[in-house]
Amino acid sequence: MTYRRLGNSGLLLPQISLGLWQNFGDDGPLERHRQIITHAFDRGVTHFDLANNYGNPPGSAEATFGTVLRDDLSKHRDELVISSKAGYRMWPGPYGEWGSRKYLIASLDQSLRRMGLDYVDVFYSHRPDPNTPLEETLGALSDIVRSGRALYVGLSNYDAEQTALASKILDVPLTVHQPRYSMLDRTPEQGLLDVLGGRGIGCVAFSPLAQGLLTSRYLDGTPGDSRMARGDSLRESVLNEGLLTTLRGLNAVAEERGQSLAQLALTWALRDDRVTSLIVGASSVAQFDDNLAALDGAPLTDDELTRIDTLLAPVAGADL
Ligand SMILES: NC(=O)c1ccc[n+]([C@@H]2O[C@H](COP(=O)([O-])OP(=O)(O)OC[C@H]3O[C@@H](n4cnc5c(N)ncnc54)[C@H](OP(=O)(O)O)[C@@H]3O)[C@@H](O)[C@H]2O)c1
Secondary structure, three states, X not given: OOEEEOOOOOOEEEOEEEEOOOOOOOOOOHHHHHHHXXXXXXXXXXXXXXXXXXXOOOOHHXXXXXXXXXXXXXXXXXXXXXXXXXXXXXXXXXXXXXXXXXXXXXXXXXXXXXXXXXXXXXXXXXXOOOOOOHHHHHHHHHHHHHOOOEEEEEEEOOOHHXXXXXXXXXXXXXXXXXXXXXXXXXXXXXXXXXXHHHHOOEEEEEXXXXXXOOOHHHOOOOOOOOHHHHOOOOOHHHOOHHHHHHHHHHHHHHHHOOOOHHHHHHHHHOOOOOEEEEEEOOOOHHHHHHHXXXXXXXXOOHHHHHHHHHHHHHHOOOOO
């Protein structure tokens, strides 16, 4: 594994991290979850990304991770970077989502209990709250660090302007931002990466495979066991002829390089060293290994980058 520094912080993260949003809930077998998590760790993947609401039912991914941590990885706690977040709906009533101090602190305490932890390494405000003063949300993050519940704090899904403002207000370091970034969503290139790079804030990007679209999974239809077939977060309607043409073109570039489409997508997203780590999801050990092999790929040439830009142009701004 190769590790990159998270912005200006002292923390190094693996270039590929494992995310437990989907595939790690109570609706899947614990033994498969355990295999993927422990295999990732054996391959040098020290960073595991969670949130209060991950898994089906919400919270079950943190409970799964807590079980595997207790059974298999407890001796390795100090070798792990475990992140969690709060921002999306987690419990009923007015205090179960968004960015109030009330919600963020209560939610983190629940996450710690589910995972059997004294602290998380990174805690994120999962989304900006248009109705809570930014000062309140950031004050809660600051107190969370000072109370020892988290070692570092970050923001997710905040835009470039909100992030720049937050970095001025927060009175502990804003260590990390977690945006969505892939060949199919290049929004961070429109200002956010400059804000992060300029302020020494690390970038940990999510859904670098566009939830599986940037893999061989959908090149010939929708497999029954796929995320798209489940239909929760990836709509079948996004996979139109235009997108398929782009994906098949990208797959041809990948094959010429001796890579899978997933590997090409990850090599591409890591080409900018302001991106510290990519959080990928996986429903099997084989998928995860396929993704890790991206780190053995040759850097993209200028000619390949131009071909990729040309293939992506017709689907730029697609609503995924
Ligand atoms: N901060 C936020 O708001 C936010 C939002 C979303 C995600 N995240 C984080 O980012 C993590 C990753 O998100 P994601 O799951 O959408 O990431 P992704 O890596 O873009 O997609 C993962 C999915 O792609 C498929 N896949 C992965 N590797 C493959 C391979 N080599 N070959 C074929 N198919 C492959 C699998 O789909 P199947 O399951 O169909 O097999 C897998 O579940 C999450 O777990 C979470 O930690 C954060």
